[in-house]
Amino acid sequence: MGAYLLRRLGYMLVTLIVIATATFFLMKMLPGTPFNNDRLNEQQLANLNAKYGLDQPVAIQYLKYMSNLVQGDLGDSYKYVGRSVTEVISERIGPSALIGFQALVLGTLIGLVLGVTSALRHNSVLDYTSVTLAVLGMSIPSFVFAALLQYYVGLKWGLLPPALWKGYEYTILPTLALSVTVIATVARFIRTEMLDVISQDYVLTARAKGLNNGKVIIRHVLRNALIPVVTMLGPLAINIMTGTLVIEKIFSVPGLGEQFSLSVIVNDYSVIMGITLFYSFLFIFMVFLVDILYGLLDPRINLRGGKQKG
Amino acid sequence: MSMELEKNKNNVQLPQSVSTVSPRDTISDDLFVPEPVDSSLQEQISGPMKSVWQDAWQRLLKNKGAVLSMIMIVLITFLALVGPQMSGRTYDEQNLLFTNLPPKVAGLEWLGLDGRDNNGVDQYEKRGITENFWFGTDEFGRDLWTRVWKGTQISLLIASLAAILDLIIGVAYGGISAFYGGKLDNVMQRIIEVLVGIPNLIVIILFILILEPGIFSIVLAMIVTGWVSMARVVRGQILQIKAQEFVIASKALGASNSRLIVKHLLPNAIGPILVTIMFTIPSAIFFEAFLSFIGLGLQPPLASLGMLIQDGYVAMRYFSYKLVFPGIIISVLMISFNLLADGLRDALDPRMKK
Numbered sequence: 001m002g003a004y005l006l007r008r009l010g011y012m013l014v015t016l017i018v019i020a021t022a023t024f025f026l027m028k029m030l031p032g033t034p035f036n037n038d039r040l041n042e043q044q045l046a047n048l049n050a051k052y053g054l055d056q057p058v059a060i061q062y063l064k065y066m067s068n069l070v071q072g073d074l075g076d077s078y079k080y081v082g083r084s085v086t087e088v089i090s091e092r093i094g095p096s097a098l099i100g101f102q103a104l105v106l107g108t109l110i111g112l113v114l115g116v117t118s119a120l121r122h123n124s125v126l127d128y129t130s131v132t133l134a135v136l137g138m139s140i141p142s143f144v145f146a147a148l149l150q151y152y153v154g155l156k157w158g159l160l161p162p163a164l165w166k167g168y169e170y171t172i173l174p175t176l177a178l179s180v181t182v183i184a185t186v187a188r189f190i191r192t193e194m195l196d197v198i199s200q201d202y203v204l205t206a207r208a209k210g211l212n213n214g215k216v217i218i219r220h221v222l223r224n225a226l227i228p229v230v231t232m233l234g235p236l237a238i239n240i241m242t243g244t245l246v247i248e249k250i251f252s253v254p255g256l257g258e259q260f261s262l263s264v265i266v267n268d269y270s271v272i273m274g275i276t277l278f279y280s281f282l283f284i285f286m287v288f289l290v291d292i293l294y295g296l297l298d299p300r301i302n303l304r305g306g307k308q309k310g
Numbered sequence: 311m312s313m314e315l316e317k318n319k320n321n322v323q324l325p326q327s328v329s330t331v332s333p334r335d336t337i338s339d340d341l342f343v344p345e346p347v348d349s350s351l352q353e354q355i356s357g358p359m360k361s362v363w364q365d366a367w368q369r370l371l372k373n374k375g376a377v378l379s380m381i382m383i384v385l386i387t388f389l390a391l392v393g394p395q396m397s398g399r400t401y402d403e404q405n406l407l408f409t410n411l412p413p414k415v416a417g418l419e420w421l422g423l424d425g426r427d428n429n430g431v432d433q434y435e436k437r438g439i440t441e442n443f444w445f446g447t448d449e450f451g452r453d454l455w456t457r458v459w460k461g462t463q464i465s466l467l468i469a470s471l472a473a474i475l476d477l478i479i480g481v482a483y484g485g486i487s488a489f490y491g492g493k494l495d496n497v498m499q500r501i502i503e504v505l506v507g508i509p510n511l512i513v514i515i516l517f518i519l520i521l522e523p524g525i526f527s528i529v530l531a532m533i534v535t536g537w538v539s540m541a542r543v544v545r546g547q548i549l550q551i552k553a554q555e556f557v558i559a560s561k562a563l564g565a566s567n568s569r570l571i572v573k574h575l576l577p578n579a580i581g582p583i584l585v586t587i588m589f590t591i592p593s594a595i596f597f598e599a600f601l602s603f604i605g606l607g608l609q610p611p612l613a614s615l616g617m618l619i620q621d622g623y624v625a626m627r628y629f630s631y632k633l634v635f636p637g638i639i640i641s642v643l644m645i646s647f648n649l650l651a652d653g654l655r656d657a658l659d660p661r662m663k664k
Contacts, residue, residue, distance in 0.1 A: 011503055011504065014504050015504050015508060018504055018508070019508055019512070022516070023516065026516050026517075026519070026520050029520050135645060135648060135649060136645065138648060139592070139641060139644035139645040139648050140641045140644065140645070141596055141599055141600070141619075141640060141641070141644065143599075143600070143603050143619065143623070144619065144633075144637045144640065144641060147619075147623050147626060147633060147637070148637075150626075151626055151627075151630065151633075155627060238509050238511065241509075241511070242511050242600070245600075245604055246600065246603050246604060249603075249604065250623070260604070261604050261605060264604060264605050264606060265605055269519070272515075272519065273516075276512045276515055276516060279509065279511075279512060280508065280509055280512045283509045283512075284508075
């Protein structure tokens with residue numbers, strides 16, 4: 001376990017360094033300077049460059065950037081004078097985290113119910129309906145679905161506020177829009193897993209020894225089918241992060257995703273890079289966590305170097 | 311052979327009532343005649359020969375969803391190629407006399423394609439326009455029929471380019487890694503493990519930012535990490551096939567490496583490769599649309615499904631038709647590709663054989 005943990009930790013660190021380095025050099029390759037103002041004269045430009053440390057050699061800048069990064073400092077925003085990227089992110093993270101978390105919980109619960117009914121009533125109308133729903137949910141782009149929700153529920157029927165962020169009811173539509181892919185992914189995954197487990201010999205044994213159906217399903221099938229769902233957390237997290245980028249823009253949620261689209265429009269590169277880095281770190285950490293969790297939950301997984309005989 | 315059996319059956323006097331007389335008493339051994347055995351027929355294969363592909367194809371045809379998806383994909387691709395030429399207007403031709411016209415199709419008025427706007431006013435009548443715009447027009451008076459199909463064409467082009475490049479890089483990388491194995495494989499796999507950790511969305515956004523926006527830069531950004539999954543699939547397949555007896559036999563007979571790869575390894579790995587491609591295409595379509603939606607996509611007047619959806623979304627409240635058509639097309643395309651990929655995977659998986 002210890003060696004495995006170390007190995008995973010090592011990969012995580014290497015990936016993080018690769019991403020941070022790539023981000024830094026890509027930013028250096030961007031055309032022009034961050035200060036695209038014609039009214040600036042030579043001296044002012046030089047002062048600005050000196051203030052942000054852009055007059056030093058690239059190697060020094062890189063080292064400084066990396067050491068700042070380790071301390072959680074992502075640099076200063078080029079557009080909001082005097083504000084650091086870390087500040088911008090911490091201000092914006094709340095709404096994103098809230099709707100992301102709600103979507104994850106809601107989506108997993110609905111997906112679980114759909115997937116389990118689907119597997120228990122295999123090849124029935126219920127099964128087909130839920131499979132169709134899952135395919136639709138996975139295929140229709142979240143922003144198309146979000147736009148539809150906003151148009152019908154928000155504007156035409158006026159049931160819920162179509163946009164902005166002034167109270168709890170404002171979180172409902174973005175959460176729903178975000179959870180669609182989660183529902184579809186979880187439902188599909190659970191269905192396949194359960195069908196797989198139901199046909200296992202140990203389920204047959206449980207039935208043969210006279211256990212009633214409900215107990216077989218809860219004690220044997222569901223328990224074993226749920227373990228691999230943990231592995232879905234990584235992809236689901238990235239799904240939700242991708243989703244927040246567009247869905248926050250659609251529903252005007254003052255979160256990270258909306259800040260990102262805003263920064264893209266005004267070319268605030270340091271904030272763009274900061275948010276991308278933040279998202280990658282979050283994602284990589286999530287995958288790391290999932291790997292560890294999976295190893296702990298399923299004793300069949302070999303944690304020592306992954307050299308399993310199969 | 312069966313004739314013989316018939317004859318024997320007729321000769322046997324079946325007992326009238328089984329319950330009273332034991333069969334042992336009425337059927338004696340001399341009633342049995344040995345079936346003449348023709349040893350040359352034993353090895354004969356009765357059913358018609360079917361190759362793996364014919365077999366898979368037939369299984370695919372039984373899958374209604376996959377067949378429907380194939381038809382939809384062919385239809386949409388056809389319209390994407392022919393559609394932009396049909397109305398006689400180009401995708402970037404502006405005409406301020408024709409701005410924001412709702413869709414109107416002669417004969418399909420009952421479907422709502424009657425040229426009336428949200429207030430029920432027939433804009434065509436009001437402005438005295440005689441020609442019909444099937445998907446309506448945008449705020450610059452550009453014909454949306456042409457733009458939507460042009461956009462579909464570009465989205466499909468981006469997706470197929472990304473898929474083809476993924477295929478080339480992935481097959482080469484995965485193939486080399488698995489075929490030569492050893493230290494090389496080890497190093498190549500470590501590189502992949504680092505790359506897999508990087509979320510592809512992040513890479514795509516970074517690349518789009520430094521490259522000039524355009525079709526090629528979007529494709530490039532998508533393949534930077536896109537090939538990794540293909541490489542993993544190919545490596546897994548090749549490793550598995552490499553250890554099988556027919557490959558060892560071929561090697562023992564002195565087959566060269568290139569012959570082994572071309573004749574034995576790649577043809578046997580092609581199923582999973584095909585399935586991976588089919589899953590790459592919808593995700594590429596999605597990423598293009600996604601990038602366009604957050605403002606990192608192509609530049610106007612070029613059209614793509616994502617840009618049209620973005621334009622349509624902005625005008626959704628008053629001109630919902632601008633969002634409806636590209637929205638439907640992208641959804642149908644994604645559903646079809648996903649279903650077809652699912653169907654292909656099931657059809658090519660021998661474990662699914664009944």
